[in-house]
Amino acid sequence: MKLTELFAKGTFVFTGEVGPVKGCCRTNGGPPPDFVREAVAIKDYVHAVNVADNQSALMRLGSLAASVLLKQAGVEPIFQLTCRDRNRIALQSDLMSACTLGIDNVLCLTGDHIRLGDHASAKPVFDVDSVQLLKIARGLNEGRDMMGNPLTQPTDLALGAVVNPGFEPLDLQLIKMEKKVAQGAQFFQTQAVFDPIIFESFIKKAERFGVPVMYGLLIVKSPEMAHYINRNISGITVPTWLVRELESVPPEGRKDKALEITLRLAREMAPMVQGIHFMPLGWSDLIPPVVQELRGKGVPGAGGGAG
Amino acid sequence: MIGTIKKPLEEVLAALAPYRKVALVGCDGCAKVCRTGGVDEVAEMARTLEEHGKEVVFQAAPERTCNVAKSDPVLQPLTDKIEEADALLVLGCGGAVQITRHLTETYGLIKPIKVGCNSVGHLDTLVPGAVALEECSDCGECLLNDTGGICPVTRCAKSLLNGPCGGAEAGKCEVDHTRDCAWILIYERLKALGETDKLKRFLEPKDFSKMAKPRTLYIKEGRVAS
Ligand code: SF4
Numbered sequence: 440m441k442l443t444e445l446f447a448k449g450t451f452v453f454t455g456e457v458g459p460v461k462g463c464c465r466t467n468g469g470p471p472p473d474f475v476r477e478a479v480a481i482k483d484y485v486h487a488v489n490v491a492d493n494q495s496a497l498m499r500l501g502s503l504a505a506s507v508l509l510k511q512a513g514v515e516p517i518f519q520l521t522c523r524d525r526n527r528i529a530l531q532s533d534l535m536s537a538c539t540l541g542i543d544n545v546l547c548l549t550g551d552h553i554r555l556g557d558h559a560s561a562k563p564v565f566d567v568d569s570v571q572l573l574k575i576a577r578g579l580n581e582g583r584d585m586m587g588n589p590l591t592q593p594t595d596l597a598l599g600a601v602v603n604p605g606f607e608p609l610d611l612q613l614i615k616m617e618k619k620v621a622q623g624a625q626f627f628q629t630q631a632v633f634d635p636i637i638f639e640s641f642i643k644k645a646e647r648f649g650v651p652v653m654y655g656l657l658i659v660k661s662p663e664m665a666h667y668i669n670r671n672i673s674g675i676t677v678p679t680w681l682v683r684e685l686e687s688v689p690p691e692g693r694k695d696k697a698l699e700i701t702l703r704l705a706r707e708m709a710p711m712v713q714g715i716h717f718m719p720l721g722w723s724d725l726i727p728p729v730v731q732e733l734r735g736k737g738v739p740g741a742g743g744g745a746g
Numbered sequence: 747m748i749g750t751i752k753k754p755l756e757e758v759l760a761a762l763a764p765y766r767k768v769a770l771v772g773c774d775g776c777a778k779v780c781r782t783g784g785v786d787e788v789a790e791m792a793r794t795l796e797e798h799g800k801e802v803v804f805q806a807a808p809e810r811t812c813n814v815a816k817s818d819p820v821l822q823p824l825t826d827k828i829e830e831a832d833a834l835l836v837l838g839c840g841g842a843v844q845i846t847r848h849l850t851e852t853y854g855l856i857k858p859i860k861v862g863c864n865s866v867g868h869l870d871t872l873v874p875g876a877v878a879l880e881e882c883s884d885c886g887e888c889l890l891n892d893t894g895g896i897c898p899v900t901r902c903a904k905s906l907l908n909g910p911c912g913g914a915e916a917g918k919c920e921v922d923h924t925r926d927c928a929w930i931l932i933y934e935r936l937k938a939l940g941e942t943d944k945l946k947r948f949l950e951p952k953d954f955s956k957m958a959k960p961r962t963l964y965i966k967e968g969r970v971a972s
């Protein structure tokens with residue numbers, strides 16, 4: 440189901456995220472790969488699950504194949520599509536392939552630079568940017584390719600985009616967000632942000648675009664992971680208070696602590712947004728209690744059934 | 747200019763291994779600026795080659811080796827010497843090497859032309875003798891009128907045309923934290939000019955046919971074909 444239909448009904452939307460493995464996933468009747476099992480385990484609690492596209496430029500199973508595996512397992516995938524590895528012909532072709540294979544949601548991204556991944560000598564493509572990709576995808580939904588040639592059948596994809604509320608200068612990020620809306624973005628998932636004040640000032644400015652925004656909630660598992668993110672993952676800053684809280688408990692208590700922090704952030708941010716996008720980094724089992732709690736607390740729309 | 751760096755000496759010597767008599771052609775234009783192939787570097791290479799048992803039949807450094815108008819008048823009178831050489835070593839960009847090859851062919855000579863440098867881009871000298879920066883990738887359709895005179899095609903690691911990716915931190919690019927994010931530079935510059943409205947304009951995907959290789963410039967007509 441397209442997330443846009445859920446937003447239109449006023450549903451508070453929850454999404455998760457999985458990363459495909461480095462390897463072929465032909466199961467020959469055996470058990471599904473771990474990332475599929477991880478998605479299936481939360482499927483009653485989230486409406487859809489993002490499938491990363493060679494995340495951090497680390498070469499993996501394709502996000503389209505992985506999205507199809509999720510769909511077959513009864514989980515609604517959000518197919519992430521980056522401009523890093525595909526020129527405009529491949530992007531359009533993959534969008535049509537996705538729709539053909541039953542994908543309903545696509546997240547249009549620029550993609551992390553190749554320099555940050557495990558194939559640093561590859562040729563970066565970046566033929567188009569994420570704003571242009573949205574326009575291209577909208578054109579395909581309207582039945583024409585980017586050169587204006589008619590399609591035998593249009594695509595029918597809900598078009599998502601990302602925005603970073605922690606970006607400075609924020610105005611520059613908002614200009615880009617506005618361009619994304621103008622070119623076809625129908626919903627946003629935000630980059631991870633942990634400061635309600637920063638998030639609120641972003642939301643106040645972004646509200647005028649009239650497009651649903653999902654708060655990006657990254658589950659930080661340990662102080663070491665926080666340091667790693669701050670050192671290596673661009674665009675995300677884990678604040679000192681969060682690191683201190685994780686440090687205040689012994690390693691075996693970290694998961695409970697992470698749940699407590701996640702719950703607190705979810706409660707604080709939920710009233711400002713139309714959904715929450717969890718980035719659980721493998722701790723997907725923390726998603727159900729958070730979703731249950733929000734639904735129990737009557738977050739607007741959060742009581743609706745998922746799936 | 748075209749930036750160049752020196753190839754490791756072992757690589758140069760390996761390329762010249764089959765030859766004893768070597769002619770040296772530098773470039774007193776860009777390669778001089780990069781200190782890889784000006785008159786001084788050519789002389790230095792001549793000494794090095796002699797130390798390694800080569801005979802240097804001549805050394806020359808035309809003012810702009812990539813331009814036949816400058817290199818032909820220098821090399822043509824040396825035709826006999828070129829003929830005597832077993833190979834030529836060019837200390838210049840890939841263009842200097844190929845123009846040298848082209849000229850020797852027009853002199854009716856088939857000589858191995860070897861290269862002593864790696865070409866590293868169309869660069870602008872920021873600090874003489876120290877730093878040159880890649881600021882333009884010759885896209886064939888210049889956008890600088892709308893981007894505050896800062897090129898997003900080249901200075902943004904992802905060549906984004908419609909604003910920054912989400913990865914910049916403290917004004918620095920996600921790909922290299924020692925480098926400014928081009929889009930933040932563009933934003934600051936347009937703000938200073940009172941032209942931030944320009945940022946709101948959607949830019950269409952670039953027409954890469956204008957960058958299709960190899961391009962030929964017809965100078966009289968002011969026309970490019972590829
Ligand atoms: S837009 Fe950039 S790459 Fe294109 S011609 Fe201008 S400076 Fe060069």
Ligand code: SF4
Nearest residue numbers: 902911919920927928
């Ligand atoms: S951080 Fe800035 S310069 Fe670097 S890739 Fe992103 S937008 Fe381009």
